Amino acid sequence: MFRSLATLLPTNAVFTVHPFQLSRWLEEAWTTARAIPEFGPRTAGALPFLGSDEIIEALDLPEPAASTVPPPFPSGISATTPDKFTGNVFVGTVPLVWDHLSYAYLIECTGIIEVMAEVVRRFAVGESLNTLSAQGTQWVRATEELFFRDPPLFSIGGIVSEVRPDLRITRRNNYWRMFALEPPHGIPARWRRPGHVDQSWKSDTGDGVNTGFREKWTELLRQVWLGFENARNGIGPNATDREYVAFLCQSLREMMTARRQGGQLAREEFVHVTTMSWFHLTVETDTPIVIDLKAEATNPADRLAKIAQRVGVTPAPRARELFELSDLVSSLLRAIEVGLFDSGADAETLFLPIAGNEALVRDMNRIIDLWQSATGDRVKDRPAGTAAQPLRLPSASAALSVGPVTAPAGSVSTAAMTSMNGHS
């Protein structure tokens, strides 16, 4: 969301907005999702966006009773002069909604939050890093206040309390429930709270873990690649099965919306993706803090690697792929979640050359390339001796099955991605 806000303000101005205003703006950003149109109107029985039509209103601030009553605690952000306070709600021209939880997961996998936590800590306790510019100081102050302390009372970001005191644990719990995946690095020893129990985020999740997500997702990518290979095949045997692709999308949709019933995880998702978008925005260009840390580079992963080196943390070797994947996967999973590809004809738009779907096909192709590179999953080749499709279709019931409270063999977290992130 902060990346969306940044596009509405002058370059780098978002880092100079007071953290109080940014905190209030998050409340307004939550409310803007009310204006998101209904997607996939033909999908019978699909849950509404975010799992409930009422979740936004259920958790937002009350509206003024009359036009003469001011809104409660507006952000007052000015699009032209961000160091001023307008006294009004900041309203964009079009509705915006936050990214899918997968965005937060993939950005967290780069290790960026632990790198930046160390940056903020070093600036707070000593002089082991460069002297900061005024804008760099603003970034450090805003970052510490927005993401490394308890959120303000009664705010939409207030998902820290006695019942879930550690945001790192909360994020892992949410990733685990939605994808049965965890970041490749553990929680650094410095940030473990007294009484920390490893893997505690898997406790008490009940039936609500999507243990089959990885298997179905990878199979979907394989089938779409098969579709690419045969897109222009008009004469030979064609193993592409659009109905199977649609069934995989439907299966993923059922799995994810099972976790969203009644608007569950909407608020947590909002908090996690806004957090990660701040850090992503920080390294997306040569921002003031990047310049202060002498980490200028041509892409986010290289900037992150340089900053990580400054604070003695080993960066994720595949961060480049993860940064790029985060946007692409977020849009696609949102689309799958609202049932856009639930029919065979609609699923064809993922891989066939159809007028108007150039961007969609390009996104799919890129996701396949990047996922294969980031995880080491061979998406483009089927294992030798196997057929184009597995014998059994993925079943929706698998989405609700409860596995043992351990990482599934071959998951992103336990297999490939562990080796690509140097965190201990």
Added chain:
Amino acid sequence: MATRDDQLHQILSKLTAIAEALATGTPPPRTPPSLEQAQTIVDYLVLREVVGRRADETSRVVSAIRRTGGVIAFSDTPPIEDDTQVAVFTERGTPAEVRPLDPKGTPQQSGTGSTGSGGSSERTTGSGGSSERTITLQVVEDDQPIIRIEIRDGDNQAVALGPRLAAVA
């Protein structure tokens, strides 16, 4: 059922396309989408935009203001064109009504309005001026929330979406 001549004609046109592609080095043309596929593609492009990704060429998200008297106003910029049709949904499934744009310069009454930006309802003055185009709803009442606005081109294919609009008093 297709006749033998039809089949021969189809085969010939395919072969001609292949020959042209080989001769010019260009790929064969992309298949035209069905109405449903066009809707899916637009939904995906809009989803990409509303989560913050930049539109490739033209934006697929249009802003809109709803006014009392069944009026919805759009900026008079692409993808809004003279032959635009607007499908208005009040529930999932089929649109409650599909309206052409009002003729340019149609005078509008002032009234309470609702924007699609997620902010509070605000009072607006409809001008019906040259910078905006409007539709006037015949079936959907002012007290019915609109969950989806589909901007369709002259071929009746979805090209963009408008915001969800609250009821107007």
